[in-house]
Amino acid sequence: MLVQVTLLSPLLLLLLHAPVLTQAQYDMCRSLVSTDDGAVWEQYACQPKSQDMKDHMRIRVEPPGITCGNPPERFCTLENPYLCSDECDASNPDLAHPPQLMQDRERGGLVTYWQTVTWSRYPEPLLANITLSWNKSLELTDDIQITFEYGRPTVMVLEKSLNYGRTWQPFQYYADDCQDAFSIPPRRVQDLTAANVTRVICTEDHSRWVGSKNDKVVSFQVRPRFAIFAGEKLVNMDGLYTRMESMKGLRDFFTFTDLRLRLLRPALGGTYVQRDNLLKYFYAISNIEVNARCKCNLHASQCNMVDGNLQCVCDHNTTGQDCQRCKKGYKAKSWKAGSYLPTPNGTPNTYCECYGHSNRCSYIDYLNIVTCVSCKHNTRGQNCQHCRMGYYKNASAELDDESVCVECGCNQMGSLHDRCNGTGFCQCKDGTTGTKCDECFPGYYWKQGCYQNVCDEELQMCQNGGTCFQNQRCICPPDYKGVLCQHSRCEGGKKCSHGGSPPTATVTSLALLQLSLLTTLLLTTAP
Numbered sequence: 001m002l003v004q005v006t007l008l009s010p011l012l013l014l015l016l017h018a019p020v021l022t023q024a025q026y027d028m029c030r031s032l033v034s035t036d037d038g039a040v041w042e043q044y045a046c047q048p049k050s051q052d053m054k055d056h057m058r059i060r061v062e063p064p065g066i067t068c069g070n071p072p073e074r075f076c077t078l079e080n081p082y083l084c085s086d087e088c089d090a091s092n093p094d095l096a097h098p099p100q101l102m103q104d105r106e107r108g109g110l111v112t113y114w115q116t117v118t119w120s121r122y123p124e125p126l127l128a129n130i131t132l133s134w135n136k137s138l139e140l141t142d143d144i145q146i147t148f149e150y151g152r153p154t155v156m157v158l159e160k161s162l163n164y165g166r167t168w169q170p171f172q173y174y175a176d177d178c179q180d181a182f183s184i185p186p187r188r189v190q191d192l193t194a195a196n197v198t199r200v201i202c203t204e205d206h207s208r209w210v211g212s213k214n215d216k217v218v219s220f221q222v223r224p225r226f227a228i229f230a231g232e233k234l235v236n237m238d239g240l241y242t243r244m245e246s247m248k249g250l251r252d253f254f255t256f257t258d259l260r261l262r263l264l265r266p267a268l269g270g271t272y273v274q275r276d277n278l279l280k281y282f283y284a285i286s287n288i289e290v291n292a293r294c295k296c297n298l299h300a301s302q303c304n305m306v307d308g309n310l311q312c313v314c315d316h317n318t319t320g321q322d323c324q325r326c327k328k329g330y331k332a333k334s335w336k337a338g339s340y341l342p343t344p345n346g347t348p349n350t351y352c353e354c355y356g357h358s359n360r361c362s363y364i365d366y367l368n369i370v371t372c373v374s375c376k377h378n379t380r381g382q383n384c385q386h387c388r389m390g391y392y393k394n395a396s397a398e399l400d401d402e403s404v405c406v407e408c409g410c411n412q413m414g415s416l417h418d419r420c421n422g423t424g425f426c427q428c429k430d431g432t433t434g435t436k437c438d439e440c441f442p443g444y445y446w447k448q449g450c451y452q453n454v455c456d457e458e459l460q461m462c463q464n465g466g467t468c469f470q471n472q473r474c475i476c477p478p479d480y481k482g483v484l485c486q487h488s489r490c491e492g493g494k495k496c497s498h499g500g501s502p503p504t505a506t507v508t509s510l511a512l513l514q515l516s517l518l519t520t521l522l523l524t525t526a527p
């Protein structure tokens with residue numbers, strides 16, 4: 001494996017840097033371009049170089065006590081099942097197999113490996129979890145390779161986390177019989193197409209016992225997946241980057257903060273578990289290769305160790321571990337991820353404009369637009385350029401003014417709804433007026449809204465000595481009734497204390513009343 005890795009790396013570097021040779025600008029944040037107007041800086045996508053992440057990973061194995069050697073234990077091998085002279089002893093450095101031997105740099109051809117206890121508790125399953133953490137979002141740039149000494153597991157799951165280990169999702173299933181182990185049909189990475197490249201598959205390619213010492217590696221194949229877009233030898237990285245830019249979920253598929261190997265059944269060296277020799281079943285891993293680059297949202301070309309953690313060196317006035325925020329004082333425009341592609345094909349390093357009312361933008365796939373999220377200050381819209389319902393835009397204020405949207409303040413009783421027009425005018429109910437609909441037209445009185453006057457001192461006077469109460473009703477003398485006190489209670493032979501008005505007078509006053517009502521009506525409907 002040592003040989004394999006060192007052989008692979010230069011080739012790998014060449015492949016990963018192939019786009020640099022053809023499209024030099026892609027790995028730089030900006031370059032000087034000469035135009036008719038002289039030289040100008042053109043901004044391009046930037047991302048840090050791919051690196052061997054083995055050096056930075058933190059390894060945790062579970063359950064406790066899964067590592068062999070405490071107490072010391074004898075074990076056999078599948079090749080020589082009856083020669084069980086090997087021993088694992090945690091207290092002896094020469095015989096110990098601690099987890100860090102999965103990430104050490106082996107020297108002088110000496111293979112070092114982590115090893116588990118043997119399957120002496122069969123038929124209870126022999127389970128082990130290996131969790132690899134970086135405390136940083138990373139993007140795979142090459143195949144993950146895990147080297148198993150003494151046989152590859154027959155059942156295993158590779159999981160990943162995008163949120164520092166809070167939640168996990170399967171990345172790939174491995175089994176000698178996928179249907180049997182996971183109830184899913186086996187697939188090969190070679191079967192994947194552009195349409196289903198992000199599918200989580202179960203593969204039988206890395207779990208079978210072939211009896212050959214060279215079949216030690218279990219890989220998660222990134223290169224064949226890239227090749228779907230970049231061609232067989234990854235010569236057309238543009239093709240890949242274009243898809244990374246546009247295809248939903250493609251970039252996320254290769255992104256992770258943690259990886260976990262769930263070892264579910266060791267190599268058997270045959271079809272059945274031999275109960276009389278369980279000392280030959282265990283897991284042993286000598287190396288884990290993870291080549292990746294820091295995810296910096298295309299805003300950094302470098303990623304450094306800061307206080308023991310990887311950290312993007314952010315450009316474009318961004319900040320944060322992944323350059324996922326705007327720097328203080330640069331929040332007028334909202335944060336947006338950079339782009340792989342230079343204009344006009346992409347939108348390199350431009351931001352989404354929210355006029356300072358939001359610092360979050362989101363890409364809506366089916367509309368192909370970038371839109372502000374959670375607009376504040378009572379704004380709304382793709383760029384937070386409109387006012388929320390119930391607010392209107394102050395025409396003399398700038399769009400990025402915090403108080404650009406002014407509350408309509410429509411009177412609840414007097415207006416038809418909460419909305420107002422562009423100059424703050426609410427829509428009023430009949431008889432109501434004023435910008436906020438909190439005043440009455442002449443001839444109307446206010447009582448939780450405007451109502452037409454029943455009586456007043458001019459045209460709709462109360463008759464027969466009645467008095468008008470707040471334009472709402474006439475208070476009549478005892479002998480009179482009716483809205484305007486126009487009816488005598490003495491009619492029909494009743495005795496009255498005071499004399500009634502002559503009938504002719506009543507008729508005249510009624511006619512007058514009708515005339516006055518008409519006039520009021522005409523007055524109120526006039527603009």
Ligand SMILES: *[C@@H]1O[C@H](CO)[C@@H](O)[C@H](O)[C@H]1NC(C)=O
Pocket residue numbers: 062063127128129159168260262
């Ligand atoms: C391994 O991790 C999974 C979750 O990813 C958990 O359900 C399981 O119990 C763990 N197994 C061991 C042996 O710790």
Ligand SMILES: *[C@@H]1O[C@H](CO)[C@@H](O)[C@H](O)[C@H]1NC(C)=O
Pocket residue numbers: 135309310311321
């Ligand atoms: C993870 O990284 C962040 C940012 O660099 C740091 O603040 C935090 O302490 C780190 N956590 C661990 C467990 O190292």
Ligand SMILES: *[C@@H]1O[C@H](CO)[C@@H](O)[C@H](O)[C@H]1NC(C)=O
Pocket residue numbers: 187191192193195196199201
């Ligand atoms: C992906 O799509 C191709 C063609 O449609 C199909 O042959 C293949 O089986 C699919 N792979 C998976 C894992 O679904």
Ligand SMILES: *[C@@H]1O[C@H](CO)[C@@H](O)[C@H](O)[C@H]1NC(C)=O
Pocket residue numbers: 316317349
């Ligand atoms: C970052 O801010 C500076 C002003 O401080 C500005 O000149 C520069 O264009 C900004 N860069 C980007 C990529 O917006």
Ligand SMILES: *[C@@H]1O[C@H](CO)[C@@H](O)[C@H](O)[C@H]1NC(C)=O
Pocket residue numbers: 394395396397398401406
């Ligand atoms: C509108 O904005 C101007 C300028 O900022 C300000 O002077 C004025 O008071 C604002 N008007 C309202 C109704 O808020």
Ligand SMILES: *[C@@H]1O[C@H](CO)[C@@H](O)[C@H](O)[C@H]1NC(C)=O
Pocket residue numbers: 421422423424425
């Ligand atoms: C809003 O309504 C008022 C009153 O109806 C009108 O004078 C004004 O022109 C309207 N403003 C707009 C922008 O429509």
Ligand SMILES: [Ca+2]
Pocket residue numbers: 101102103104105106111112113285286287
């Ligand atoms: Ca090793």
